[in-house]
Amino acid sequence: MAEEKAEGGLVFHPLDQFIVKPLFGDGPVQWYTPTNVTLWLAIAILATIALFVIGSRGRGVVPSRVQSVAELFYGFIYKMVEDVCGKEGVRYFPYIMTIFVFIFFSNYLALIPMSYSPTSMIAITAVLGFGVFIAVTVLGFVKNGPSFLGLFWMKDAPAILRPIIAVIEVISYFVRPVSHSIRLAGNIMAGHAVLKVFAGFAALTLVSPVAIFGIVAIYGLEVLVCGIQAYVFTILTCVYLKDALHPHH
Amino acid sequence: MATETTEAAGVCVDAGGSALGMPQLCADWMPNQIFWLVVTLIAIYFVMSRIALPRIAAVLAERSGTITNDIAAAEELKNKAAEAEEAYNKALADARTEAQKIVAEAKAEIQAELDVELKKADAQIAAKTAESEAAIAEIRAGAVQSVTEVAKDTAKELVAALGGNPDGAAVESAVEARMKG
Numbered sequence: 001m002a003e004e005k006a007e008g009g010l011v012f013h014p015l016d017q018f019i020v021k022p023l024f025g026d027g028p029v030q031w032y033t034p035t036n037v038t039l040w041l042a043i044a045i046l047a048t049i050a051l052f053v054i055g056s057r058g059r060g061v062v063p064s065r066v067q068s069v070a071e072l073f074y075g076f077i078y079k080m081v082e083d084v085c086g087k088e089g090v091r092y093f094p095y096i097m098t099i100f101v102f103i104f105f106s107n108y109l110a111l112i113p114m115s116y117s118p119t120s121m122i123a124i125t126a127v128l129g130f131g132v133f134i135a136v137t138v139l140g141f142v143k144n145g146p147s148f149l150g151l152f153w154m155k156d157a158p159a160i161l162r163p164i165i166a167v168i169e170v171i172s173y174f175v176r177p178v179s180h181s182i183r184l185a186g187n188i189m190a191g192h193a194v195l196k197v198f199a200g201f202a203a204l205t206l207v208s209p210v211a212i213f214g215i216v217a218i219y220g221l222e223v224l225v226c227g228i229q230a231y232v233f234t235i236l237t238c239v240y241l242k243d244a245l246h247p248h249h
Numbered sequence: 250m251a252t253e254t255t256e257a258a259g260v261c262v263d264a265g266g267s268a269l270g271m272p273q274l275c276a277d278w279m280p281n282q283i284f285w286l287v288v289t290l291i292a293i294y295f296v297m298s299r300i301a302l303p304r305i306a307a308v309l310a311e312r313s314g315t316i317t318n319d320i321a322a323a324e325e326l327k328n329k330a331a332e333a334e335e336a337y338n339k340a341l342a343d344a345r346t347e348a349q350k351i352v353a354e355a356k357a358e359i360q361a362e363l364d365v366e367l368k369k370a371d372a373q374i375a376a377k378t379a380e381s382e383a384a385i386a387e388i389r390a391g392a393v394q395s396v397t398e399v400a401k402d403t404a405k406e407l408v409a410a411l412g413g414n415p416d417g418a419a420v421e422s423a424v425e426a427r428m429k430g
Contacts, residue, residue: 122273
């Protein structure tokens with residue numbers, strides 16, 4: 001501590017914001033302990049309820065402002081599922097909507113100063129990513145039986161290349177959940193860490209205007225990234241679901 | 250003591266409360282996040298699938314139904330308006346024809362009356378003219394008579410004044426002969 005003070009206030013702990021702390025007391029973090037992660041996940045649930053349940057309570061044919069935003073979300077995701085997965089995909093719309101709404105609110109709530117960003121934690125995005133992967137794979141086998149494996153066997157490729165392509169396809173199939181989850185966590189974590197680094201530089205009088213401008217610029221970028229990453233995660237989920245529903249394309 | 254603090258804070262945090270390495274990779278914290286994430290996802294899923302999505306779907310269906318109905322009603326009203334306009338135009342044309350007929354009738358009637366009145370007036374004018382002419386003729390005849398008498402008297406006086414002996418009859422016949430010329 002004394003050493004850090006001697007350095008002149010330039011203290012960088014950009015990753016401290018991701019520490020999981022118990023909400024009450026200082027005990028160890030058990031699997032059931034309510035932590036800061038729990039708090040912000042709960043706020044995401046409350047935001048969801050506020051927008052989709054309280055916002056739509058009027059059930060207005062002419063919608064209120066909040067209800068029209070909720071309808072916007074509904075229409076956006078519904079159309080995405082329908083366009084990507086086709087008519088059969090609409091059955092899975094509530095699941096995809098859940099994923100989108102969760103990531104969307106987690107991402108944007110994390111932009112509130114002093115908040116916690118659950119989607120920057122690889123454990124959380126990995127559960128989402130592997131959850132989608134396992135669900136889609138099981139669904140593919142249940143719907144198509146062994147012919148689901150046709151996903152890896154390119155019928156229109158030359159016969160000699162088919163086994164090689166099959167190997168590559170299998171590898172890329174198993175890499176999907178990894179890239180799917182790391183993309184989201186990496187984007188959110190990197191953005192928040194960069195914000196913290198700029199904030200650390202703001203302690204130096206000489207560079208503080210630049211640092212503050214940097215914070216503003218990166219924050220603006222993060223606003224975009226949060227929406228885009230929620231969108232990307234959701235549309236990739238739709239694409240994987242489409243592969244499970246129609247493996248022969 | 251130092252080890253105790255570390256123990257209390259957890260494996261991934263140093264004595265000063267800073268992260269050791271990436272908190273994301275701290276295996277001690279993962280079960281906690283996964284547990285609460287699953288709870289959150291289930292909660293959001295139930296909120297969405299049980300309450301929010303059916304409600305919004307119902308609202309959207311109701312709205313599209315309302316819009317379809319309104320468009321149909323508007324179409325019907327439009328047809329009705331077109332019919333009404335047609336009827337109006339027809340009534341207008343009928344009224345116009347009727348009005349023209351009435352105008353023609355009135356004109357003919359007026360013309361007939363006018364003719365009768367004109368004839369009557371002409372007759373009256375003719376009668377008056379005849380009367381006047383008779384009066385004028387009488388006056389003229391009276392005038393000629395008077396002039397003849399005056400001329401005769403004047404001629405007699407002239408003759409007397411000139412020292413002659415006026416022969417009444419001769420003077421009179423002379424004056425008459427003169428006046429005829």
